[in-house]
Amino acid sequence: MKPERWKQIRAVFEEAELLTLAERAQYLDRACAGDSELRIEVESLLHAQSQAGSEFMGRPVADLVSATDNETLISSRIGRTLGPYQIVAEIGHGGMGEVYRAVRIDGQFEQQVAIKLVRVGLGSPFIVQRFLHERQILATLNHPNIARLLDGGTTEDGVPYLVMELIEGDRIDVYCQTHRLSVTERLQLFLQVCAAVEYAHQRLVVHRDLKPGNILVTKDGTPELLDFGIAKILDTSGDSETTMARPMTPEYASPEQIRGDPITTATDVYSLGVVLYHLLTGRSPYLVSARIPSRLSHAIIETEPQRPSSAVTTSMRAKEDEAAPPVHTETVLSEREPTPALLRRRLSGDLDSILLMALRKEPELRYGSVQQFAADITRHLNGLTVTASRGSWSYTAGKFVARHRTAVFAASLVMVALVAGIAATEHQARIARMERAKAQKRFDDVRQFSNSLIFDIHDTLEDIPGTTAARNLLLNRAVQYLDRVAKDADGDPDLQRELALGYQRLATVQGDATVSNLGQVSASEASSQKATALFEAVARANPTNTTDQLNVAMIHRRKAISDVYYPDGRPEIERALAITDPLMKTDGKNPKVLIERAIELQVLATSFDLSGEREQSADLFRQSLELVQAVAQLDPGYSNIQERIAKTYVLLGFQLAHTQALDESQKQIEAGIAGYAALIQNGGRPDTARDLAQSRLRLGFVQAMRGDLDGASRNYYLARDAMVPLAKADPHNIMFRVDLLSADFELARLLVLRGRFRDAETALSNNITAFEDMNSEEDVGPGMGVLHAWLGEAQLESGEFDQAAKSFKKSADELEGDVQYDDGRCGIVTDYVKIGDALFKERHFSEAESAYQAALSKSDMSFAKQHSDLPALLPISAAHFGLGDLHFVAASLERNPVKQEHLHGEACDEYFAGQEISNTAIAPPLALSSSNFPAFHLKATATAQACSPSSLR
Numbered sequence: 001m002k003p004e005r006w007k008q009i010r011a012v013f014e015e016a017e018l019l020t021l022a023e024r025a026q027y028l029d030r031a032c033a034g035d036s037e038l039r040i041e042v043e044s045l046l047h048a049q050s051q052a053g054s055e056f057m058g059r060p061v062a063d064l065v066s067a068t069d070n071e072t073l074i075s076s077r078i079g080r081t082l083g084p085y086q087i088v089a090e091i092g093h094g095g096m097g098e099v100y101r102a103v104r105i106d107g108q109f110e111q112q113v114a115i116k117l118v119r120v121g122l123g124s125p126f127i128v129q130r131f132l133h134e135r136q137i138l139a140t141l142n143h144p145n146i147a148r149l150l151d152g153g154t155t156e157d158g159v160p161y162l163v164m165e166l167i168e169g170d171r172i173d174v175y176c177q178t179h180r181l182s183v184t185e186r187l188q189l190f191l192q193v194c195a196a197v198e199y200a201h202q203r204l205v206v207h208r209d210l211k212p213g214n215i216l217v218t219k220d221g222t223p224e225l226l227d228f229g230i231a232k233i234l235d236t237s238g239d240s241e242t243t244m245a246r247p248m249t250p251e252y253a254s255p256e257q258i259r260g261d262p263i264t265t266a267t268d269v270y271s272l273g274v275v276l277y278h279l280l281t282g283r284s285p286y287l288v289s290a291r292i293p294s295r296l297s298h299a300i301i302e303t304e305p306q307r308p309s310s311a312v313t314t315s316m317r318a319k320e321d322e323a324a325p326p327v328h329t330e331t332v333l334s335e336r337e338p339t340p341a342l343l344r345r346r347l348s349g350d351l352d353s354i355l356l357m358a359l360r361k362e363p364e365l366r367y368g369s370v371q372q373f374a375a376d377i378t379r380h381l382n383g384l385t386v387t388a389s390r391g392s393w394s395y396t397a398g399k400f401v402a403r404h405r406t407a408v409f410a411a412s413l414v415m416v417a418l419v420a421g422i423a424a425t426e427h428q429a430r431i432a433r434m435e436r437a438k439a440q441k442r443f444d445d446v447r448q449f450s451n452s453l454i455f456d457i458h459d460t461l462e463d464i465p466g467t468t469a470a471r472n473l474l475l476n477r478a479v480q481y482l483d484r485v486a487k488d489a490d491g492d493p494d495l496q497r498e499l500a501l502g503y504q505r506l507a508t509v510q511g512d513a514t515v516s517n518l519g520q521v522s523a524s525e526a527s528s529q530k531a532t533a534l535f536e537a538v539a540r541a542n543p544t545n546t547t548d549q550l551n552v553a554m555i556h557r558r559k560a561i562s563d564v565y566y567p568d569g570r571p572e573i574e575r576a577l578a579i580t581d582p583l584m585k586t587d588g589k590n591p592k593v594l595i596e597r598a599i600e601l602q603v604l605a606t607s608f609d610l611s612g613e614r615e616q617s618a619d620l621f622r623q624s625l626e627l628v629q630a631v632a633q634l635d636p637g638y639s640n641i642q643e644r645i646a647k648t649y650v651l652l653g654f655q656l657a658h659t660q661a662l663d664e665s666q667k668q669i670e671a672g673i674a675g676y677a678a679l680i681q682n683g684g685r686p687d688t689a690r691d692l693a694q695s696r697l698r699l700g701f702v703q704a705m706r707g708d709l710d711g712a713s714r715n716y717y718l719a720r721d722a723m724v725p726l727a728k729a730d731p732h733n734i735m736f737r738v739d740l741l742s743a744d745f746e747l748a749r750l751l752v753l754r755g756r757f758r759d760a761e762t763a764l765s766n767n768i769t770a771f772e773d774m775n776s777e778e779d780v781g782p783g784m785g786v787l788h789a790w791l792g793e794a795q796l797e798s799g800e801f802d803q804a805a806k807s808f809k810k811s812a813d814e815l816e817g818d819v820q821y822d823d824g825r826c827g828i829v830t831d832y833v834k835i836g837d838a839l840f841k842e843r844h845f846s847e848a849e850s851a852y853q854a855a856l857s858k859s860d861m862s863f864a865k866q867h868s869d870l871p872a873l874l875p876i877s878a879a880h881f882g883l884g885d886l887h888f889v890a891a892s893l894e895r896n897p898v899k900q901e902h903l904h905g906e907a908c909d910e911y912f913a914g915q916e917i918s919n920t921a922i923a924p925p926l927a928l929s930s931s932n933f934p935a936f937h938l939k940a941t942a943t944a945q946a947c948s949p950s951s952l953r
Helices: 003-016 021-031 036-052 054-058 067-077 125-139 172-178 183-202 255-259 265-281 293-302 340-347 350-358 370-381 393-403 405-431 433-462 468-489 493-511 521-541 546-562 569-586 591-610 614-634 641-657 662-681 686-706 709-729 734-753 757-773 784-797 801-816 822-841 845-857 861-866 870-893 897-921 942-946
Strands: 085-093 097-104 112-118 149-154 160-165 169-171 215-218 223-225
Touching: 003 021, 003 036, 021 036, 085 112, 125 149, 125 160, 169 172, 172 183, 172 215, 172 265, 183 223, 183 265, 183 340, 183 370, 255 265, 255 293, 265 350, 265 370, 340 350, 340 757, 350 370, 493 521, 493 546, 521 546, 546 569, 546 591, 569 591, 591 614, 591 641, 614 641, 641 662, 641 686, 662 686, 686 709, 686 734, 709 734, 734 757, 734 784, 757 784, 784 801, 784 822, 801 822, 822 845, 822 870, 845 870, 861 870, 870 897
Parallel strands: none
Antiparallel strands: 085 097, 097 112, 112 160, 149 160, 169 215, 215 223
């Protein structure tokens, strides 16, 4: 019988055996329609099963030994001596072996080991050969994450045994659940498992049975890989070792194992993917029960696994085997991912792509090795771009063809006819010069039409609310065309330039945070990379062309904007500036050069601000303003020049708030708002209305810093009222949604400043939930660190000290999990000072002192003083005052005069340190810190009051 026929018979049989006798007849009528031989074979199997009994069909051969006999045989092994070891207890048993705990009794040294023998009831030459094969494999492996083979031999009655390192630990899934490991911690643990498997692969060993039950984690967190009982040695000569017929654990088996196809290292890559899927989602990649083999096999071979980020919201329980505890989404939640929404957000993007690539049905489309799999995980943990994709065009197309063979076949006939027609046309074009000219004219016409789509029509749509999705579709179609024709015009700089500009426009619509976009950050990055390669090729071909050089500078500047919070941001903007430096000397009156240079200076200014160099940042914004004003004088009608001037006023004003020049700050922002308002009166674009609303939020922030809470409230509501129609008109525009939630946050924060702490707590909690539900690829809006800090401030002021400490800790964890920029560092220091304040209020003095010390250890006092970084100096001063309060309280409680005097001196030292910073570097008390985090109301007379001679009476 051919294998294909047997698979067909088996599939029908496995479905039929689950049905009642009454249901079987109808099922067989449908399944075997027109195939009498198939029905005869299936009914024969069903009859044989009925005669043999369900117990016979449902249990392994070894288990058919009676329970009494089995217990007797196992008991007979307890106490036996094998070499220098004595068996003391059974640990467990698998398909062909039993494992016992044993101790060394020869007096050389104390040692506990695991001894594995052929399972009771199995003693055929075939099983013995498999056992010896496992021993041979283990003898070749010496890795810290693989259980070591220590010895081996044969019992007196000819049964082979292995002496192995005794691993005391939990299954990897149980360990992760028990210790509530975060996603990052699970990935780091899994990387050690990958290292062990890759080591085995390098020695041509494929495990073939990777599952949580074969990976134990010791108390110190070290994973150990076990059970190479069905492992396979890859023999490059073509002769493979004898193995059991398709040995596997179905839930973790690869499609090729289910089909009986050749086994390669890609088999272990798939099984590792399933293990990681379980660890990250708490369930199987497939929504079928492992208790129905035919359905599980069909799912593994035919069904695409669910995206992990979607799987965590699916309510389902899964079991790997009877020894495993039930697992579900809740077992994956941890302190860092406490809700399904946060866990979904953590898994979406890179981890979805990585797992789906490891779980591809075709071995050749998975990762080429476990090392590549692990490398992508490492890149994800380090914040780098991963190599996995959710599925290339060819991969997706292949899946579509497999699902729709008939329709594709019919379409293929049409395509063949079409291709034949094109070929005939091309043949005629080669023959006749006239036809070639006509073909070229058609090409030019379509190319001109594509350019019109990308530039003229796109730019018109950009000014119409609600067209973000349409612009994305339009650009996609146009760029697809240019992408195809570019292959036929290699070396044509004009065509490459057009294609690059198309990709650049597409990247902007997909995910440029400065304008209306769809929030597709990864897609935007991919489009930007294509544009970069093309622009650079054109620039190399035209080194003296200003426009082509500016295009390359613009690409680096855009990358710098997207990476401004990360280490890659500063080098990218420096590359852009290096390109425009010579252009400013050779073509310094060109408005395009001046505008590009002005925007680059704004990006560099932002980078300086984020690193804490506030004054330098403000100077760069002033230079940028001078450049855009110069363009307005050279060419008053230059595209959007008045908007650029208004925007630069606002950027400069907002930066001045970081230097405490609040009067000038408010003046500059108001000038920008006036400019935007004038433009809107003359009919501005949606982005102009959005920029005006954003400017009002910034003006409100400065007013809140000054204590003008009524003025701040008016501007916040004006901003929000302008944002609502924008978001309604363009629901696909993620930026408008973020704007609305950001306005809600500002209003909630204002409640804290007004002393309405309970109302603020409710509003901030709702705001955090709304941002989490957006499931954005990146942190958007104020950021979770800022949101939790202000929630903590509301709780602290309302006397909920324990909850406040937890909120501030969440804020610090969010900020520490990201690349550290200066406001982020200010936030972390602020969080720990506030944690100390909350603990101090609860009289947990020791923990409070640790929090204040942590705040100081995470600050950089010398840098902050050198750069007059006032937002950074404020929480440092507060940390010293907090320690002073602690020592002063300790002194008041101390009865020993000597110790009391010592503590009082320490308190005064801390007060003096805090007061010195306050007197020399910090302006009058503010209602709100320019770092975006809660401010501190420092005690100006704390030193005089606490350190006077009368203070100890």
